[in-house]
Structures are given as structure tokens and as C-alpha cells.
């Protein structure tokens with residue numbers, strides 16, 4: 180299959196002249212900056228935020244590039260990976276004409292973003308053991324299919340998807356294949372970032388919202404060819420990553436030991452949680468997980484979910500989602516939180532048994 184980015188791109192985006200700030204034209208640090216209508220005196224906060232941030236986040240990308248072993252020019256940073264997802268629709272999918280393929284059950288934002296951008300969603304469900312049916316996926320591709328979204332480890336099932344199936348789709352599809360690796364830090368699977376050189380149609384999404392513990396800062400990464408990254412940069416809002424986020428993340432990257440430590444702690448708590456859930460006889464199934472959450476099957480899950488809320492234990496009700504009948508998605512918490520959740524779940528299920 181021949182991948183031709185210029186054919187994939189919406190024609191008006193190819194012709195678009197992007198917003199250019201004066202800082203795009205003058206990149207020096209020294210000077211008298213009277214170009215952006217900023218406040219020259221400082222900020223109403225103690226720390227100064229009066230200058231617009233670097234629109235391309237170069238300091239951050241340079242450091243992240245060392246950590247991720249991906250060149251900065253193959254990197255796009257967004258206001259969460261959700262921003263990158265939305266920009267992909269806007270760059271490639273002509274409203275009312277094009278379509279994307281998703282593999283339910285999967286992350287909800289692909290379909291929401293498709294809806295916002297008036298793009299049809301073609302669903303090729305995973306198998307009942309939550310694996311890709313790659314032949315069916317390739318058969319579902321038509322002349323208007325622009326993007327296929329694959330989430331691995333998958334949300335909400337938690338498992339990793341077979342690598343061979345992903346390679347087969349990469350090779351057999353001449354549109355863009357997005358591999359969403361939001362949970363990669365919890366997985367024993369290598370990142371698909373290693374494959375960027377081999378596959379011009381691959382885009383990998385990651386986020387600082389999960390393992391890094393920085394959900395409130397909103398920073399997501401997209402890794403792809405220079406050409407694809409250039410398109411995302413062309414259409415993004417100029418200052419999409421705030422100065423506070425850039426500065427805080429840059430500092431955090433001096434602290435990478437803490438990431439590994441937290442991941443180990445969470446994985447340890449997950450193993451304990453799996454064991455403890457296994458001891459509750461009315462828990463019907465705990466699905467294999469390569470992430471920081473567990474998909475758990477219980478009788479009458481929706482009601483259990485509501486009763487847990489009554490006890491101030493909030494989990495995610497996935498019982499109406501494909502292949503997830505009577506399933507709750509439970510994030511691994513601290514030891515104490517998991518204990519409280521288990522106790523509440525035990526009480527609810529006990530009461531249910533005596534009903």
C-alpha cells in the first residue's frame with residue numbers, strides 16, 4: 180500500500196496560511212518586546228506569567244526527546260492528548276464525507292471528536308477476549324477511511340492488543356493508524372514509537388495524565404513523521420500548552436525516578452487488588468490488565484455502581500459498553516482507598532446475595 184500524506188490531507192489545510200506571531204519571526208531572547216500587547220510590569224500573581232509561552236515548547240521537547248528517544252521534530256505537544264485527537268480529525272476528515280474506524284469497546288473521545296467534526300464512525304468491535312480482528316478491520320476500510328484508532332493497552336478492557344495485528348493493519352492500510360498508548364508506562368510492552376521510522380502512516384499518542392500524575396496540567400504527546408507533525412503544528416492554536424505547564428513539566432523531568440517508583444507502587448497495589456477481588460465469591464471476573472485499572476464483572480453492575488456511589492465510592496460503570504456487560508472499571512487507588520472500595524463492594528454484593 181502506498182501512503183500518500185498529501186492525498187490524505189484536507190485540501191484547504193494544505194493551502195492554509197497559519198497564524199504567525201511576531202515571535203515566530205524573531206526568536207532571540209534579548210530585546211524590547213512590544214509586539215504582543217503583553218503587560219510589561221509583570222503579573223497580578225507573585226510569579227510572573229506576563230509573557231506568552233513558546234508556541235513550539237522547544238525546551239520541553241528537547242528534554243522529552245532524551246527521555247522518549249524520539250527526535251523533537253517528530254513530536255507534537257497538545258493540551259492533553261485529546262487535543263491531538265481533535266486536530267487529527269480537523270486535518271484529515273472532511274465533514275460529512277470521510278470516516279474513521281474504531282474498535283469498541285474503546286476510549287470514548289474518538290467517537291466524541293468524530294461527532295464534533297461530523298465524521299462517520301465505522302465500528303469493528305474487538306473480539307470477546309478484547310483482541311483486534313485485523314482482517315475485519317482491513318475489510319471495513321473504504322476510499323473515505325482516513326484514520327484507524329487503536330488503543331493499547333486498551334481502555335476500558337485494560338489488556339494490551341496483539342502487536343502482530345497492529346503491524347498487519349499498519350502494512351495493509353494507506354491511511355493514518357493512531358496507536359493510543361495512554362497506559363504504556365504500566366505495560367511490559369515496548370512503545371510503538373520505535374516503529375516510527377518504518378511506518379510513515381503511524382502516529383503514537385501518549386499522555387502525562389496517567390502514570391506521570393499530571394492530569395491537571397494537560398499535556399499530551401503525539402509522535403509521528405516530521406510531515407504529519409508539521410500539519411498538526413500548522414493548525415493548532417498558537418499557545419496551546421500554557422507557560423505554567425511547560426515550566427512545571429520541565430522541572431518534573433528532573434525527577435524521573437519518582438515516575439518509576441510510583442508505577443511500581445501502583446502495579447503492586449494492582450496485584451493485591453486482583454488477589455482481594457478474587458476472594459469475593461460474587462465477583463465473576465477480573466480481566467487481565469496492563470494498565471492502572473481493572474475491568475471487573477459483577478452481578479447487576481449498574482446497580483452495584485449506584486450503591487457504591489451511595490457509599491461515596493466512585494468507579495466507572497461500563498456495563499452498557501460492548502462486550503462489557505455487567506462490568507465496572509475500577510482505577511487502582513492507594514492501599515487505603517482500595518481497602519475502602521473492597522469493603523464497600525463486599526457489603527453491596529453481600530446485601531445483593533441476601534436479596
Ligand SMILES: *Cc1c(COP(=O)(O)O)cnc(C)c1O
Nearest residue numbers: 259260261286334361386388399
Ligand atoms: C486518559 C486517556 C487519555 C488521556 O487524555 P488526556 O487528554 O491526555 O488527559 C487518552 N487516551 C486514552 C485511551 C485514555 O484513557
